[in-house]
Amino acid sequence: MDTRFDGIAEFVAVTRLGSFTAVAAELGVTKSAVGRAVSRLEDRLGSKLLHRTTRRLTLTPAGEAWLEHCLAALDELDRGESALLLARDAPGGEVRIDLPTAFGRLHIMPVLLKIAERYPALNLKVSFTDRRVDLIGENIDLSVRIGNLEDSTDLLARQIGVQHMVIVGAAGYLARRGVPRSWADLTAHDCIVGRRQGNRIAWLMKQPDGSTSRQAVPVKHELQDFETVLMAVKAGHGLTQLPSWMVQDDVRLGALKIVLDGLSGGDLPINVLWPRTKTLPAKVRVTIDGLVQWALGLSSAVA
Structure with a gap:
């Protein structure tokens, strides 16, 4: 167990208050406990830090040098604590x-x-x-x-x-190829799919019991990036299934239309x-x- 800090608080307090009795009252311990803590510190350092008389306590030259290092270390700890408190309470x-x-x-x-x-x-x-x-x-x-x-x-x-996943197509594409009314109708359509982590992404279909299953679709284009998938669909190259957050603006503006609404799953x-x-x-x-x-x-x- 690391004991490098043992006795430092008592030693610094003694130099500030001038007596073991005053330090004991401040720290809520006995006078003898304070004295033992300082003595253990001196034994560990191999140097006498305080001259003790019945009237007063005074620092030895070694004590003066050690006190300077202790105060510098405590100041640094105070700055570190202030920085942590600031990070906890102030956004930065x-x-x-x-x-x-x-x-x-x-x-x-x-x-x-x-x-x-x-x-x-x-x-x-x-x-x-x-x-x-x-x-x-x-x-x-x-x-x-x-x-x-x-x-x-x-x-x-x-x-x-x-x-929520939706199936969309451009208005021009749907005018040319027709609007699918069922999953079976997709066999007559060009479907654009994405890939994730090397795997082709299947479309998600809602089942009558509310569950979701993966549905294979006829693939016309397979693109790695979803934003590129969206670009291809808006250009009229086919249908795709994408998150509604990705297509909601285009749907609102009329650039894309949702099809098979209610059948697309995957919330x-x-x-x-x-x-x-x-x-x-x-x-x-x-x-x-x-x-x-x-x-x-x-x-x-x-x-």
Whole structure:
């Protein structure tokens, strides 16, 4: 066990108050306990720090030199404690955040930039990945993830939305090829699919009992990037299944139309996650609060 700090508090207090009795009263211990603590310190250092007489205590030359180092160390500890308290109570410093690629760029980054504008002392460090990151192992303050979460005693989560999958096509494409009314109708259509982690992404279909199953579709184009999939669909090359948060603006403007509405499945929660800590730093707290407030302010759940 490291005993380098044993006796230092008693020694510094004795030099400040001038007697073992006064130190004992301040620290709530016995006079003899104070004396033993200082004696153990002297034995460990191999130097006498105090001259003791019946009338007073005075520092030896070694004691004067040691006191200077002790005061410098205590001052540094005080500065460190103040910095920690400031980090806990005042939003500032680096916030390490990991976001899903497309959703993070389109929806979360604008919110983070508004939070950073509100708290100028924040420094954002944002990465974009679609894998499950290890927040603790990779030293990440918080992340946003789409999907069902595994049970964890090390993480906390707050749901900020729901992702719902829809099937869409451009108005011009649907005028040429017709509007599908059932999954069977897709055999007569060009379907554009994405890939994730090397695997082709199947479309998700709702079953009569409310469950969701994967549905194979005839593939015309297979594209790695979802934003490129969206580009191809808007250009009239076929139908695709994408999250509604990705296509909602184009649907509202009429560039895309939803088909097979009610048959497309795959609702998934959108959560913000952060490591469980006894005291949440202010920089993380205001970032989480900002994301939650953004989600609550939406006219409907993020989908």
